[in-house]
Amino acid sequence: MAVNRQILLVETPKGKLAPEHFKLQNGEMPKAKDGEVLLRNRYISLDAANRAWMQGATYREAVGAGSVMAGGAVAEVVESKAPGFEPGDLVFADTGWQDYAALPAKRLLKVPKIEPMTNLLSIYGIAGLTAYFGLLHVGQPKEGETVVVSAAAGSVGSIVGQIAKIKGCRIVGIAGGKGKCDWLKSELGFNEAVDYKSGAVFKSLKAACPQGIDVYFDNVGGEIFEACLAQMRNRGRIVCCGAISAYDGPAPTSGPRGVPGLIVVKRLRVEGFIVMDFYDQSMKAIAELMAWVNAGKLKVQEDVIDGLENAPKALIGLLAGENRGKRMVKVV
Amino acid sequence: MAVNRQILLVETPKGKLAPEHFKLQNGEMPKAKDGEVLLRNRYISLDAANRAWMQGATYREAVGAGSVMAGGAVAEVVESKAPGFEPGDLVFADTGWQDYAALPAKRLLKVPKIEPMTNLLSIYGIAGLTAYFGLLHVGQPKEGETVVVSAAAGSVGSIVGQIAKIKGCRIVGIAGGKGKCDWLKSELGFNEAVDYKSGAVFKSLKAACPQGIDVYFDNVGGEIFEACLAQMRNRGRIVCCGAISAYDGPAPTSGPRGVPGLIVVKRLRVEGFIVMDFYDQSMKAIAELMAWVNAGKLKVQEDVIDGLENAPKALIGLLAGENRGKRMVKVV
Numbered sequence: 206m207a208v209n210r211q212i213l214l215v216e217t218p219k220g221k222l223a224p225e226h227f228k229l230q231n232g233e234m235p236k237a238k239d240g241e242v243l244l245r246n247r248y249i250s251l252d253a254a255n256r257a258w259m260q261g262a263t264y265r266e267a268v269g270a271g272s273v274m275a276g277g278a279v280a281e282v283v284e285s286k287a288p289g290f291e292p293g294d295l296v297f298a299d300t301g302w303q304d305y306a307a308l309p310a311k312r313l314l315k316v317p318k319i320e321p322m323t324n325l326l327s328i329y330g331i332a333g334l335t336a337y338f339g340l341l342h343v344g345q346p347k348e349g350e351t352v353v354v355s356a357a358a359g360s361v362g363s364i365v366g367q368i369a370k371i372k373g374c375r376i377v378g379i380a381g382g383k384g385k386c387d388w389l390k391s392e393l394g395f396n397e398a399v400d401y402k403s404g405a406v407f408k409s410l411k412a413a414c415p416q417g418i419d420v421y422f423d424n425v426g427g428e429i430f431e432a433c434l435a436q437m438r439n440r441g442r443i444v445c446c447g448a449i450s451a452y453d454g455p456a457p458t459s460g461p462r463g464v465p466g467l468i469v470v471k472r473l474r475v476e477g478f479i480v481m482d483f484y485d486q487s488m489k490a491i492a493e494l495m496a497w498v499n500a501g502k503l504k505v506q507e508d509v510i511d512g513l514e515n516a517p518k519a520l521i522g523l524l525a526g527e528n529r530g531k532r533m534v535k536v537v
Numbered sequence: 538m539a540v541n542r543q544i545l546l547v548e549t550p551k552g553k554l555a556p557e558h559f560k561l562q563n564g565e566m567p568k569a570k571d572g573e574v575l576l577r578n579r580y581i582s583l584d585a586a587n588r589a590w591m592q593g594a595t596y597r598e599a600v601g602a603g604s605v606m607a608g609g610a611v612a613e614v615v616e617s618k619a620p621g622f623e624p625g626d627l628v629f630a631d632t633g634w635q636d637y638a639a640l641p642a643k644r645l646l647k648v649p650k651i652e653p654m655t656n657l658l659s660i661y662g663i664a665g666l667t668a669y670f671g672l673l674h675v676g677q678p679k680e681g682e683t684v685v686v687s688a689a690a691g692s693v694g695s696i697v698g699q700i701a702k703i704k705g706c707r708i709v710g711i712a713g714g715k716g717k718c719d720w721l722k723s724e725l726g727f728n729e730a731v732d733y734k735s736g737a738v739f740k741s742l743k744a745a746c747p748q749g750i751d752v753y754f755d756n757v758g759g760e761i762f763e764a765c766l767a768q769m770r771n772r773g774r775i776v777c778c779g780a781i782s783a784y785d786g787p788a789p790t791s792g793p794r795g796v797p798g799l800i801v802v803k804r805l806r807v808e809g810f811i812v813m814d815f816y817d818q819s820m821k822a823i824a825e826l827m828a829w830v831n832a833g834k835l836k837v838q839e840d841v842i843d844g845l846e847n848a849p850k851a852l853i854g855l856l857a858g859e860n861r862g863k864r865m866v867k868v869v
Contacts, residue, residue, distance in 0.1 A: 263802045426797045445797040457794065464792035465758045465777040466808035468593045475807040477800035 209234050214274045217259055222524060226349055227274065227517040232240045235307035237286045237486050242309050244280035246300050246536040249513070250326045251276070251520050252358045252360070253424075256452040264479050273301040274516070277537075279316065279325045280306070290315070302516050304536060327353065327360065328498060328505045329491050331480055335446060336364035337490045338483040340422060341372075343476050346445040348373035350419035351438075355401075355412070355429050356438035356449060358385040360506075360531035363393060365422045367503050370394050374420075377413045379406070379429060381526045388529065393504060407432045417441070431461035437471050445477035497513040506530020541566050542845055546606045547796060549591055553785050559606065559849040567639035569618045575639050576612035578632050578868040580752040581845070582658045583608070583852050585756075587783040596811050605633040606791060606848070610868075611648065612638070612656045622647070622708070629657065634848050636868060659692065659863035660830060660837045661823050663812055667778060668696035668814040669822045672754060673704075675808050676776040680705035682751035683770075685742070687733075687761050690717040692838075692863035695725060697754045699835050702726050706752075707746045711738070711761060713858045720861065725836060739764045749773070757782045763793035769803050777809035785856045838862020 211232040218226050237243040245265065255276055258268045268275045282294040287310035290296070292381075296313040300306040303345050316325050326334060339361070352369040356362045357378025369376045377397045378389045386398035397413035399406060410418075410432055417438035423430050426448030434443065451457050468475060497503035508528040510519040516534045523532050543564040550558050569575040587608055590600045600607045614626040619642035622628070628645040632638040648657050659665060671693070678684050684701040688694045689710025698721065701708045709729045710721045718730035729745035731738060742764055749770035755762050758780030783789050800807060815822075817867065829835035840860040842851040848866045855864050 257798075292825045314665045329631060425795055430797055431792075443797075445800040447801060448798045451798055456798075459791035460763075460793045460796035462788075462790060462792050464796050465755060465762060465775075465807070465809065466788075468777040468781055468807060469779060469811070470809070472809045472811055472814060474809075475797070477797065477802070477806075479801070479804055482804060 207234050209303055209305045211273045211304075212513065212516055213270060214268055214270055215258065217270045218374065219455065222256055222259075222520065222521050223379060223516055229514055232273075235281065235285055235305055237307045240287050241307050241309050242282055242287050242290045242296070242313060243284040244296065244298065244300055244313075245283045245305055246278045246280045246303065246513075247295075248323055248326055248509070249276050249278040249300070249302060249534045249536060250331065250518060251516070251523050251532045252331070253356075253447055253449045253452055254422060254526060255373070256524055257447075257522055260452065260456065264481070273303055275299055275301050276516075277326075277331065279322060279330075295322070296324070297330065300465050302513065304513065323507050323509060323533060324505060326533050328364065328494055328503070329432065330531075332360035333364055333494050334483065334487060334490055334530045335480040336361045336368060337494060338480060338486070339444045339446050339478055340365050340368050340420070342418040342483065343478050344442050346372055346374050346420045349375070351375045351377065351414050351416060352420045352422065353377045353414065353418045353433055354422040354424070355379040355433075356424035356447075356526075357389055357395065357398065359424065359526075359530050360528075362424055362447060363389075363424060363506050363530050364503070366395050367393055368497075369420075371497060371502050377410070379410070385529065400428060407435070410436060420444065422446060423448075427451060427457070427461070431463060434461055434463045434467055434473075437467070437473055439471050441473050443473060443475040445475060449524070458470075508532040509535050511535050539566050541635055541637045543605050543636075544845065546591065546600055546602055546604060549602045551787065554588055554591075554853050556849050556853065561846055564585055564605075564635065567637055569616050569639045572619050573618050573639050573641050574622045574628070574645060575615055575616040575637065576628065576630065576632055576869040577615050577637055578610050578612045578635065579846075580655055580658055580820075580841070581608050581632070581634060581848060581866045581868060582663065583780045583842075583848070583855050583864045583866060584663070585688075585779055585856060587852055588856055589779075592784065593668075596813070599608050607631055607633050607637055607820065608848075609658075609663065611654060611662075613798065618774045627654070627657070629662065634845065636845065655841060655865060656837060656838050658865050659839050660696065660826055660835070662863075664692035664863045665696055665826050666815065666819060666822055667812040668693045668700060669826060670812060670818070671776045671778050671810055672697050672700050672752075674815065675756060675810050676752040676774050678704055678752045681707070683707045683709065683746050683748060683779055684754065685709045685746065685750045685765055686754040687711040688756035688779075688858075689721055689727065689730065690861050691756065692827070692860075693778060693861050694754070694756055695721075695838050696835070698727050699725055700750075703721075703829060703834050709742070711742070717861065733761060739767070742768060751778065754778060755780075759783060759789070759793070763795065766793055766795045766799055766805075769799070769805055771803050773803060773805050775805060775807040777807060781856070840864040841867050843867050
């Protein structure tokens with residue numbers, strides 16, 4: 206119990222993220238001060254955004270070289286010096302990549318004890334809420350519209366597609382590789398899937414969306430954003446959720462062609478969001494997601510990697526598109 | 538009366554628009570068929586969008602080589618073979634660059650006889666309505682916010698700035714040259730003006746907007762769009778009205794850096810519009826614009842060039858940023 210394993214980011218990557226940018230060390234056991242809570246990590250969420258945090262300040266401060274790698278997790282309260290938290294409670298918090306963390310109570314979000322606990326990081330966690338609010342509140346798809354989502358086999362994309370389907374949309378996923386594309390159609394009910402690794406995305410997308418795109422849920426930016434932008438219908442909406450293509454390397458020196466020209470001509474709305482902005486509406490969203498899961502309309506996709514020590518490799522793999530559904534690390 | 542002077546677009550320009558792309562010819566006098574109206578042009582509107590129409594289909598079909606140059610105008614009814622139109626009535630229509638045109642009644646918009654008639658193309662025409670709807674309906678500025686507008690001395694920009702001021706915003710214009718910048722501040726009440734021809738736009742903009750930008754009304758695209766995007770505040774709005782920088786030459790092969798990354802991180806809304814989409818609300822907008830003009834809160838800026846034969850030169854000059862306020866050609 207006296208050892209707290211930690212994974213440090215030892216160097217800010219310039220190009221692609223690699224194992225040597227991380228180091229596992231045995232740190233000291235943290236202690237909870239007054240107003241704080243000592244937490245034992247259970248599952249750590251892995252997200253493309255983790256890589257973006259290394260590039261500089263975003264909606265949060267940058268993760269600098271020499272610090273414990275940041276990351277959200279479901280953790281269990283071990284000891285509490287703050288009112289409202291008891292040993293055994295589960296919380297969601299940015300604990301970082303380590304076994305234990307002592308954090309002020311105000312930085313913790315108490316979560317219910319549901320089984321499996323992993324669902325707190327997938328469908329009822331950031332991934333599910335990001336898909337829910339991004340698609341429904343920002344994208345506002347109408348029945349019969351064509352919705353395209355990129356990184357469609359990922360944690361958010363796989364849920365976006367299924368919710369769009371529930372809402373009566375025609376849903377087209379963009380993913381890397383035939384395996385993922387077949388899976389999107391056969392397992393998750395996507396109408397079409399475009400394999401961006403198989404060549405001309407623009408043409409395949411055109412074949413998959415002969416009427417054009419009403420809502421594009423963008424997780425990747427770059428060339429795929431450009432191909433979708435060019436195929437938007439008048440008054441279409443582009444939901445800007447992330448830009449995976451730009452995270453794992455130096456910042457791009459230019460953006461997609463057609464900005465702002467096509468936005469004007471087609472009267473598009475291109476809108477970004479961060480899931481935290483919608484947290485005050487979480488309960489309603491979780492209730493609706495639960496109803497869909499229980500009715501068998503929404504399949505939960507999880508990809509659990511065992512062992513804190515495997516977090517770096519798991520994140521590197523996620524950036525390369527290895528995962529299907531929500532990837533996380535089981536700490537204990 | 539038997540001659541109809543017409544200006545043809547004789548060649549689709551590849552690079553910059555030049556006088557040799559046009560030709561003045563004496564065409565035949567058009568005749569109104571049943572359901573049509575014969576019009577005598579009075580004032581032809583010149584707009585950056587005229588150049589974009591030559592690049593291909595936009596929200597309208599392209600203007601091809603060999604056809605009379607397209608353009609909106611205020612024209613007088615000479616002869617009517619359609620119910621609802623009488624000789625002497627004024628209409629707004631896409632007559633093209635010529636003395637006379639015969640058009641179906643359904644393509645005409647009857648306009649009131651106000652003095653000066655030129656106001657029908659400036660403050661109470663497309664320029665005024667574009668500024669009004671784009672700023673208020675799309676940009677939705679709040680009192681105390683910082684609003685930036687590019688092509689600020691142009692027909693739309695000069696009105697956007699003044700309306701933002703009326704709404705209690707801090708208003709910063711971007712324009713080319715010290716003369717225009719001084720004029721924006723001394724004549725139109727802009728708080729600050731940035732001369733994009735004097736060097737580093739990013740730095741000057743930063744000095745003019747130390748708190749960042751809440752609403753950016755974009756008329757130009759390109760580098761200025763990029764500089765503004767990087768300085769938007771969280772939850773800012775970018776109104777995409779036009780992309781002058783991209784019209785007079787080959788289409789750009791890339792777009793502004795920071796798309797979509799900054800749109801996500803700052804939760805921006807980037808939205809395009811075409812003024813026609815708001816025509817059903819024109820009467821209310823014109824009434825409000827008139828009240829501001831009559832109260833001396835909104836100055837009308839017009840730049841009238843005499844003679845149909847001067848239209849090509851006047852459009853080329855407009856693309857080079859020659860004009861202050863609404864440029865138009867007086868036909869008769």
